[in-house]
Amino acid sequence: MRKTALFVFIFSVLFFSCSQDSAQVASAESSVIFDYSENPPDMRLSVFVNSESDVRLASKIKIVNKDSGLEWNCDELVKFEDKNKNSWAGCANIVAAFGMKIPAGKYVLTYFDMAGDEDKISFSVDYPENILTLTNKDFPNGFDNSEKKIAVYTKDGVLLYYGKEKKEWENRNSILADYKDAGFIRTCYTLKNDSVICLMPPESLEQQYNNNSEETDA
Numbered sequence: 344m345r346k347t348a349l350f351v352f353i354f355s356v357l358f359f360s361c362s363q364d365s366a367q368v369a370s371a372e373s374s375v376i377f378d379y380s381e382n383p384p385d386m387r388l389s390v391f392v393n394s395e396s397d398v399r400l401a402s403k404i405k406i407v408n409k410d411s412g413l414e415w416n417c418d419e420l421v422k423f424e425d426k427n428k429n430s431w432a433g434c435a436n437i438v439a440a441f442g443m444k445i446p447a448g449k450y451v452l453t454y455f456d457m458a459g460d461e462d463k464i465s466f467s468v469d470y471p472e473n474i475l476t477l478t479n480k481d482f483p484n485g486f487d488n489s490e491k492k493i494a495v496y497t498k499d500g501v502l503l504y505y506g507k508e509k510k511e512w513e514n515r516n517s518i519l520a521d522y523k524d525a526g527f528i529r530t531c532y533t534l535k536n537d538s539v540i541c542l543m544p545p546e547s548l549e550q551q552y553n554n555n556s557e558e559t560d561a
Contacts, residue, residue, distance in 0.1 A: 366460040367395040371452055372431075375445065375470050377541045379479035384541075386475065388445050391421075391433030392454055392464060398422050398430035405453040406437065408446050413439070444475065470539045479543050482532055489532040494542075498526030498549075505531075515548055 370393045378385040390406060403418035417434035424430050432454070439445050447468050455461045477485045495504040495518060503522045512518055519525055530543040 365396060365458075366401075366454055366456040366462045368392040368452075368454050368462050368464050369395050371464050371466040373450075373466050373468060374537050375468055375539050377470075377474060377539075379477075379482075379542060380544045382478040383475055384477075386439070386444055387435075388437040388468065389433070389435040390437065390452060390466070391431045391435075392452060394430045394432055394454070396456065398424075398432050400456040400458065401432040402455045402457045404433060404455070407451050407453075409449045409451060411446050411448075413443075413446065469535070471534075474539070474541070482530075482541065482543060485532065485541065486534070489534055489541075492531040492533055494529045494531055495522055495525050496527055496529070496545075497524050515546070519548055 372391050372393075374389045376387050376389060378387075388406075390404070392404065394401060399422065401420050401422060403416060403420065406415045406417075407413070415434075415437050417437065419434070420432045421435060422430070422432045437445070445468065447470060449465060449467050451463055451465055453461055453463050471486050474486070483489065483491060491508070492506055493504070493508045494502060496502055503525060509521070512521075515528070518528065525548050527545040527547050527549075529545055532541040532543075533539060
């Protein structure tokens with residue numbers, strides 16, 4: 344749940360609309376996610392397609408890297424409608440085989456519906472060459488032109504907020520004033536409109552709250 348919630352939230356969660364007889368996609372959006380809870384970071388790919396046909400009938404997607412021929416198939420699709428009534432389907436946790444990385448370059452995505460119809464669309468993956476050699480201690484200076492964001496979760500890993508840190512959040516306890524169910528946060532450094540997302544290790548809000556309370560009592 345924790346791994347998929349952030350990337351579903353980026354595209355916004357509502358529900359379905361749209362209907363056409365055959366599979367048809369208008370665009371694809373992808374993000375490469377680097378999770379710095381460990382060093383070196385875990386790496387995964389999130390890919391969603393904007394479906395112009397009935398997204399409820401989406402069956403699976405196949406993703407192929409043109410240069411290497413590496414292939415991924417996903418038949419457990421996340422489906423939703425965004426605030427602009429666009430329908431999306433895709434996967435948020437695509438990983439490479441052990442010891443390998445998701446290659447940069449051009450990809451072809453094939454979208455299948457339950458009737459066996461399909462449509463294809465191309466997209467690209469790009470990220471800084473040195474990103475897998477970095478550790479969480481290298482941020483925020485890991486690379487230039489990154490944008491800082493914050494993800495707020497419940498104790499159980501349910502995402503409550505993702506975006507820029509609000510000005511009124513003077514400290515971590517201010518977050519608890521807005522989100523009483525918040526359990527931890529993760530600072531995120533993003534590139535190229537979230538096409539690259541670097542997640543820093545979780546920070547417990549409860550622990551910080553208790554520490555600050557003890558200092559106040561003293």
